[in-house]
Amino acid sequence: MNIIFDHWDLWIEALRNTLLLFLAGSAIALVLGTILGAMRVSPVPIARAVGTLTVNTVRNTPLTLIFFFFVFGYPSLGLPKIDYTTLAIIAIGLYAATYVCEVLRSGFNTVPVGQAEAARALGMTYNQVMGQVVIPQAFRSVLPPMMSVFIAVVKMTTIAAGFSVLELGAVRAFLSERGENALAVLLWVAAIFILLIGLLSWLQRVLEDRWRIVR
Secondary structure (H helix, E strand, O other): OHHHHOOHHHHHHHHHHHHHHHHHHHHHHHHHHHHHHHHHOOOOHHHHHHHHHHHHHHHOOOHHHHHHHHHHHHHHOOOOOOOHHHHHHHHHHHHHHHHHHHHHHHHHOOOOHHHHHHHHHOOOOHHHHHHHHHHHHHHHHOHHHHHHHHHHHHHHHHHHHHHOOOOHHHHHHHHHHOOOOHHHHHHHHHHHHHHHHHHHHHHHHHHHHHHHHHO
16 A cells, blocks of 8 residues: 555546546547547448548557657647647547447447438438437447447556656556556556446446436
């Protein structure tokens, strides 16, 4: 326990940054992934092509390379300077969005076509059909795989440790310099990640039970 209490300020900052990377990255992934998912099933050929190209390009690129682009390539473009934490959030959000997109796209296919056709027959636009009929049902049907994506996002945050972001994955290096046992530090880091993932699993069960009742 001394490893925790003797370096309390370091652990708090690392945990705070990990949660920031996860929450902000997940928010970006959810919004962008939903947009990309709607584009993938859009009746407009250009929208489908752009969505497919974006998903296939980003998803097939290692996350580390995406980090390299945002951390080292972005500043060389002469764009406004952004701190490493924000760049890491953007990298995680963009990468995870492609997986959210594919999860949602599979969920769209579970919604009976007749419901969308009935909505259009009532005069609803494509955006209204997606926002009020298809997407709400798709989210319910894909909750387990969607939570798996968010669990993966928690683990993705550790990559930011290699790009000057102080999060839980970087704690070992900092405490090793202070003379702490590296294995003991890693065990504490693993325990915290297990706790975070356990909370996400609990949230999944709560949402499944609630939405099961709604149905």
